[in-house]
Amino acid sequence: MTLAPYVKILARGQGRARGFTQAEADAAMTHMLAPDAAPEAVGAILMLLRMKGETAEEIAGFAAAVRRANRGAWTGARPALDWPSYAAGRTRGLPWFLLAARLVADAGVPVLLHGWNSHQDAAASVRAALPSIGLRPATTLEDSADQLARDGIAYLPLEVLSPRLMALLRLRDVLGLRSCVNTVCRMLNPAAATAAVQGVFHPSYRELQADAAQLLGLDRLTVLKGGGGEFEHHPAKDIVTFGLRSGQAWTGLTGQRMDAHRRLADAPSAPETLGHIWQGTVHDPFAEAIVLSTAALALETAGITHPEQAARDLWESRRRDVAA
Incomplete structure (x- = not known):
């Protein structure tokens, strides 16, 4: 499991770098949540996104990955x-x-x-x-x-x-x-x-x-x-x-x-x-x-x-x- 492909998407250079799709953001966050995620790569992704400015697709993809990681954790009645x-x-x-x-x-x-x-x-x-x-x-x-x-x-x-x-x-x-x-x-x-x-x-x-x-x-x-x-x-x-x-x-x-x-x-x-x-x-x-x-x-x-x-x-x- 490596975050290198996701760092590359954000940082491959002027005219070539781009933001994540929602699916890519979901996959990247899934990797970042893993206990063996490389801290250097995690920091690079977070700071590259800060410089670029995050999009709704990236935020939604990240949130969806966290939700999936916690799926089944909430067992009580839903709040309104x-x-x-x-x-x-x-x-x-x-x-x-x-x-x-x-x-x-x-x-x-x-x-x-x-x-x-x-x-x-x-x-x-x-x-x-x-x-x-x-x-x-x-x-x-x-x-x-x-x-x-x-x-x-x-x-x-x-x-x-x-x-x-x-x-x-x-x-x-x-x-x-x-x-x-x-x-x-x-x-x-x-x-x-x-x-x-x-x-x-x-x-x-x-x-x-x-x-x-x-x-x-x-x-x-x-x-x-x-x-x-x-x-x-x-x-x-x-x-x-x-x-x-x-x-x-x-x-x-x-x-x-x-x-x-x-x-x-x-x-x-x-x-x-x-x-x-x-x-x-x-x-x-x-x-x-x-x-x-x-x-x-x-x-x-x-x-x-x-x-x-x-x-x-x-x-x-x-x-x-x-x-x-």
């Missing part, structure tokens, strides 16, 4: 909404989107969160904030499925889902640069949900991820340029969204929920505030608007009618003892 979280571990402040995900789950829409964040040990990281919605990282795939069945929401760490893909993602520490693996992770949809939400930091990735999802056969998707690259909406901005509806390309607008000249980082920043706002012991209209607008977008993606009203009703009736 896939919610990847692979940004830098911060959302220009606290990860308010976690409260939005909890609301969506409370609407009877099972949510599978999965991810890894480079600042996951920070006090305000995604994983540190999970107790604010009564969650903890799953320790096994079975544990994640049990959480989903019991609570309607689960968080599956990437190192549990695919240790080898995690190793490829961590090559950023060696190479000093982000690779397309970050985008591939967003496309994994490990439990085959029919709908998904995805965040991006750079606007150019909105259409790339939507096109890759269409190639992978996803039915409904909303891609948002959100806080720190997460699926998190700024409630004072009317943002263009990309994605799929009934498997076809779609664009929309988020709408503007409030009139405010604030950044997401201007919301409260103490980690414990997430739990306090959920419990109702602290009130902050801007932070609550982030949660409600993000939840409404996710609910609409999952096919819930009147999503804004549903988000408001869920917020008013939320179980305040969920937060730890």
Whole structure:
């Protein structure tokens, strides 16, 4: 098993090099996931793709290979909404989107969160904030499925889902640069949900991820340029969204929920505030608007009618003892 033919496709020289087809990307990732894959070749492929710029076919092929490698690993009920979280571990402040995900789950829409964040040990990281919605990282795939069945929401760490893909993602520490693996992770949809939400930091990735999802056969998707690259909406901005509806390309607008000249980082920043706002012991209209607008977008993606009203009703009736 060698990656040399795939390096050659990308690097054979000006006028001769080209990108991968979807089938070639699938085969290349299958080789890269193997324990004996040559690290020099893996690094070459990832950096050549970074210089060239990845295509939807390449991302879809890579994601399909990872899915196939994990085939049969998920044995529980399917979630209704896939919610990847692979940004830098911060959302220009606290990860308010976690409260939005909890609301969506409370609407009877099972949510599978999965991810890894480079600042996951920070006090305000995604994983540190999970107790604010009564969650903890799953320790096994079975544990994640049990959480989903019991609570309607689960968080599956990437190192549990695919240790080898995690190793490829961590090559950023060696190479000093982000690779397309970050985008591939967003496309994994490990439990085959029919709908998904995805965040991006750079606007150019909105259409790339939507096109890759269409190639992978996803039915409904909303891609948002959100806080720190997460699926998190700024409630004072009317943002263009990309994605799929009934498997076809779609664009929309988020709408503007409030009139405010604030950044997401201007919301409260103490980690414990997430739990306090959920419990109702602290009130902050801007932070609550982030949660409600993000939840409404996710609910609409999952096919819930009147999503804004549903988000408001869920917020008013939320179980305040969920937060730890």
